[in-house]
Amino acid sequence: MIKRQSLAVLSVVAVAAGLAALVVESPVTAGQAERAVAWQPCPAYSDEVLRSRGVAEERIPEFRALLDRMDCGTVGVPLDYREPRGRQITIAITRLRAVDQAGRLGSIAVNPGGPGAGGYLTPIDFMMTNQESARLDDRYDLIGFDPRGTGYSTKVTCARGGPGGPPTPGPLTEAAARSTYDAEAAGNVACGKSDSDFLGQLTTTNVARDLERVRIALGERELSFLGVSWGTWLGAVYRSNFPGSVGRMFLDSVAAPEFSQDSFDDGRAAAVERRFTSRLAAWIASHHNTYGFGTSAEQVRAAVLGLVRSYDADPKQYTDLGMPVDGALVARLASQDSREWPRVSKALAELRDSTGTTAPPTVKEIVDAPPHMSPPGAPETLNPTMQLATVCNEDPARFDFATAWAEYQQRLARNPVTGRAIMFSAGCAGWPLPGREVQLRHTGGSLVLAGHRYEAGSPYEWTPRMRAAIGGTTFTVDDDVHGSVLREPGCATELVSYFTTGRIDQGCAGIPAAS
Known part of the structure; x- marks a missing residue:
């Protein structure tokens, strides 16, 4: 189901680049770091919390059985590695021990993305994905962790400013954009100054240093690593700084090897438009008898572009929707990956044919999907303060309004449908x-x-660029779903085989597109 927040083209799991200039560090000795993990009882979670994490009712006992097997603890690290004896913080970690301890091959640290996303329960999440991904735990301990600034690790929170109230329907005006800019910039100033000593140390490089301390505390000679999305950038930074500490590493949905938020947004926006034109439009054309948008991708593209412009010129306020429908909603529908093609195509056709005062049923289903609410006691899934600080500590660009507005206008012009x-x-x-x-x-x-x-989310062209920067073997997934390797059994089999044997094929089919 498409949640309201999932219609946004640019996900919150933005990929960022590292803060500090590269310093290849010697492995920290055990005498310089915490000598052991401070193990402690794991948190208890209600059934409501587990359901909020997407655990089906009938699988709650399975989740609890894995939770009973899991070890939980913390590792102490310096806030600022330039002052190792200064302020200390803690990194919360978990360990799901290998099923086959006699044949154990080591530990795999896992990271689901971010920056700002917690990874405390990621070992269990990965185990629950399917039977093939669960085999990852057969001969490896799986190590989850909340990066500094998130979850159960030491963190701070500040509110980021923004314009109050819902946006005005239709194309964004320059005056409204300036209001947004001023409010966000003021919020950034206030947040950054609220605890600058701590916020200034929220960087991918420092998360990599923390991970090295975790390796030492666990007593592992090497630490293997599985990262998705921003986790691929973390993996690249970790192996660049601690080359002697890394075992096998698998990076899924690879980040670009160099970063600016502007170029990152440009790359993703172009990939969304390209995916619509080459994939979704062609699919809708092949189902002309169902949706009636045309028999060629070109006809479909022209029809959907017309729909964007029509709803921007004349937004509709349906009596049973809490928000108006304008060209932005049409563009978001056109931006979805192949898992959602039938539903968004139906919604687009309903908008084209809509004449009444109430919302078409599929549109209402999508727009009125209740937002995800975490119940009391749920582990934090995203820390916006950590995300903001890590991105901005790692991107030196500080655009003035004129530059930000010009970049936005150019992005719209280059990507007219989405x-x-x-x-x-x-x-x-x-x-x-x-x-x-x-x-x-x-x-x-x-x-x-x-x-x-x-x-x-991570355009394919970023993969060869990252390979040129850090080496490795390319594994091509023939789908359009961000970070899907563990979710598709055939691909998960290849991933588990790689960690077990060190060998891997050249790719897998991925999650199949809608038929």
Whole structure:
């Protein structure tokens, strides 16, 4: 089901680049770090919490059985690695021990993305995905962790400013954009100054250093790694800084090897438009008898573009919807991956044919989907403060309004069908802490880079660019679904085989598109 928040083109799991200039560090000795994990009882979760995490009622006992097997603890690390004896913080970790302890091959640290996403329960989440992904735990301990600034690890929270009230329907005006810019920039200033000592240390480089401390505390000679989305950037930074500490590494939906928020947004926006034109429009054309948009991708594209412009010129306020329908909603529908094609195509056809005062049924189903609410006691899934700080600490750009507005207008012009789904943002304007860069490097060792041929979250062209920067083997997934390797059994089999044997094929089919 498409949730309201999932209609946004640019997901919150934005991929960022590292803060500090690359310093290849020698492994920290046990005498310089915490000598052991401070193990403690794991949190207890209600059935309501588990259901909120997407655990089906009949699988709650399975989740609890895995939770009973899991170890929970913390590792102490310096807030600022330049001052190792200064302020200390804690990193919350979990360990799901290998089923076959006699044949155990080591530990795999897992990261689901971010920045700002917690990974405390990720070992269980991965185990619950399907039977093939569950085999990852056969001969490896799975290590989850909340990066600094998230979840059960040491964190701070600040509110980021933004314009009050819902946006005015129709195309964004320059005056409204300026209001957004001013509010966000002021919020960035206030947030960044609220605890600058802590916020300034929220960087991918420092998360990688924390991960090295976790390896030492666990007593592992090497630490293997499985990262998705931003986790691929974390993996690249970790192996660049600690090449002697890394075992096997698999990176799914690979980040670009260099970063600016602007180029990142440009790359993803272009991939969304390309995916609509080459994939969704062609699919709708092949189902002309059902949707009636035309028999060629070109006809479908022209029809949907006309729908975007029509609803922008004359937004509709249906009596049973709490928000108006304009071209932005049409663009968001056109931006979805292949799992949603039948539903969004039906919604587009309903909008084209709509004449009444009440919303078409599929449109209402999509727009009125209740937002996800975490019940009391649920682990934090995303820390917006950590996300903002990590992105802005790692991107030196601080656009003024004229530049930000011009970039937004150019993005709309380059992506006429799906561009209206793009939200205007001030980005890191006003962020008071400096942004610096990291350089990646080839380090040798076992590495697989999984790129998804048609996806928009991490466009496929980023995979060969990352390979040129850090090496490794390309593994091509023939789908358009971000981070789907563990979710498709055939691909999960390849991933588990890689961690077990060190060998892997050249790719897998991925999640099949709608028929």
